[in-house]
Amino acid sequence: MKLCQDKVLGRCYVASRSIKAGEVVLKESPLVQGPSQITGPVCLSCLKSISMHTSEECPKCGWPLCRDPQCRMSEDHIPECDWTMNKRGRKIKISNFTSPHPSYECITTLRCLYKKFHQPSVWEKLMQLEAHLDECKKSSRYENDQKNVIQFLLNFFKLDQDFSEEEILKVCGIIQVNAHEMPLTEPGYMAIFDRTSFIEHSCFPNLYKSFTNSGQLLLRAMKPIAAGDHLSICYTDPLWGTINRRHHLEESKYFTCQCDRCRDPTEFNTMYNGIKCPEHQCKGYVLPHLTVGSEETWICHDCKKTTSPEHVHKILVKIGEDLSTMEKQNPEACRKFLKSYDTGRFLHPNHYYLTDVRIALAQLYGQTNRGGIQELSDDMLTHKIALCKQLVNLTRTIVPAEGRIRGIIIFELHASLAEMGRRRSGQGQIDSAQLRAFLLESKQYLEEAVWLLQYEPSILPEGKILVQAQENLSSLNTVLQALHASIGDSPM
Ligand SMILES: [Zn+2]
Ligand SMILES: [Zn+2]
Ligand SMILES: [Zn+2]
Ligand SMILES: [Zn+2]
Incomplete structure (x- = not known):
């Protein structure tokens, strides 16, 4: 590159x-990493959540650390440790472990500022990054940053001799625009x-x-x-609808996206944002057409009539409320939601609200803590396969680069197909050759899941799915070889 x-x-x-x-x-x-701005107390070395009982004070500065002895030696904690003692002049005391804790809001900013004197080459790289300073000053979080980060660093850490307000604000902007949310710890942290x-x-x-x-x-x-x-x-989250992605990018990254997907109201013919057209007798869906600098226009792709954003908004708020109050861990609640809204009466069947619930349900069906896939009824297993196939097709079209979600769904699909083959064969409904066809299809998906998930870190759930997928692939190969030997026809 x-x-x-x-x-x-x-x-x-x-x-x-x-x-x-x-x-x-x-x-x-990363150039710099640190706690998320809004967080409860975390260990300032490993960034994992801590409580009064699971932490102890750093003997030098008083900021609580977890009890892992390695965390006392970590270099990551040096900036705030040094400046707490050598700028502020006395230890800090964190006695309240409820979340969020305001003292942590400044830590990542402080760690960036520290580079100016202690790692000037990193500081220079940071200063090259986009800060959108003017937009920052107009944003809704400016007042909070001003008080909890900038004034806190200037007064509490006594950095007023070393940095101007403008310089600290620039660092806040650089963090907001460039930091990635890292999901590797609980809670997540930020890295630039x-x-x-x-x-x-x-x-x-x-x-x-x-x-x-x-x-x-x-x-x-x-x-x-x-x-x-x-x-x-x-x-942003590629599975959100166009308007949500647009708002998120405008609010946090200060630009209006004009990518191929945002410029195509149909989102590659998926109708991912489609709301049923209110025109009498029209069977089409209204879709968002974006104009930079003004509100979107909703136009029916069938009758071409415009619908007011208020009408669309009303429908989205109503169904959105149902979605947010729904028990998402409960398969029955998910099924009920799909039954109410997967009718084409309000939303296009590919709508992101429905997709969201399908993704949840496809994983809930046959979850290990619910007795596993063997415990699913035939109907549920068939439904699970249908959900997975629908999601695989949709995500291939709309978010082909999103390896994680497609990998997980494809993994679920492979397991369901193998189970379906086993059941039918066990009940004598299919012969060995038909069983082999089921298992071969299952294997094809499994190989794709391994390909998609192959770099997922083993500490995350998707990394654990990868390990499971690799194990399943080797046992599936063994079963297929035995089947091949028993049928005695062409190899797989
Ligand atoms: Zn730690
Ligand atoms: Zn310390
Ligand atoms: Zn876009
Ligand atoms: Zn219409």
Whole structure:
């Protein structure tokens, strides 16, 4: 990859050669990492959640650390440890372990500022990153940052000799615009990366972002990329609807997305945002057409009539309330929701609300703590397979680079197909050759799941699914070989 200058985007990365699907394009360690701005007390070394009983004070500075002896030696904690004693002049006392805790809001900013004097090369890299200073000052969080971060650092840590207000505000902006939420600990934390920060956003990106166990960021091509193509990742949740993605990007990253997906109201013919057209007798769906700088217009792709955003909003709020109050861990509640809304009366069958519930239900059906897939009724198993197939098709079209969610759904699908084959064969409904067809289809999906999830870190649930998928693949191969020997026809 090479860094280029684009008239609209500023600096961005393009492929310097053609890249194959699956290739790792970049692996990098963070410039700075620290707790999320809004968090309860965490160990300032490993960033895991702590309570009064699971922590002890750092003997030097008083900030609580977890009891892992390694955490006392960690270099990550040096900035606040040093400045608490050598700028503030006395130990800190955290006695309230409820969440969120205001004293932690400034830590990641402090760690960035510390680089100015202690690692100037990293500081220089940080200063190259986009801060959107003017937009920052107009944003809703400015007042809070001003009080809880900037004034706190200037007065409490007595940094007023070393930094101006403007300089600290710039660092706050750099963190807000560039930091990645890292899901590796509970709660998650923030990390800022150098080269990844210059990779542009798309809601239909060609790179997939994952992490390693040790907190590096890993970018992998999920489709073939030609030399000269822009490289992109998704800065928001790619499974959200267009309007939600737009608001999130405008509020937190200060730009309006104009990627291929956002510019296509049908979202590649999936109708992912489709709301039933209110025109009498029209069977079409109204879809959002975006204009930069003004509210979207909702136009029916069938009768071409415009619907007021208020009408759409009313429907989305009503169903959104049902969705947010629904017990998402309960398969029965999910089924009921789908029954009410998967009728085409209000939402397109591919609508993101329905997709959200399908993703939940596809995983709930046959969960280990519910007795596993063997305990599912035939109807539920059939429903699970249908849900998974529908989701696999949709996610392939709309978020092909999103390896995690598709990998998980495909894993569920492989298990359901294998179970269906076993059941039918056990009940004498199919012969060995038909069973083998089920198992071969299952194996094909399983191989795809392993391919999609192959870099997931073993400390995360998807990394555990990867291990399970690899084990299943080897046992499935054994079963298929035995079956082949018993049938005695062409190999798999
Ligand atoms: Zn720790
Ligand atoms: Zn300390
Ligand atoms: Zn977009
Ligand atoms: Zn219409």
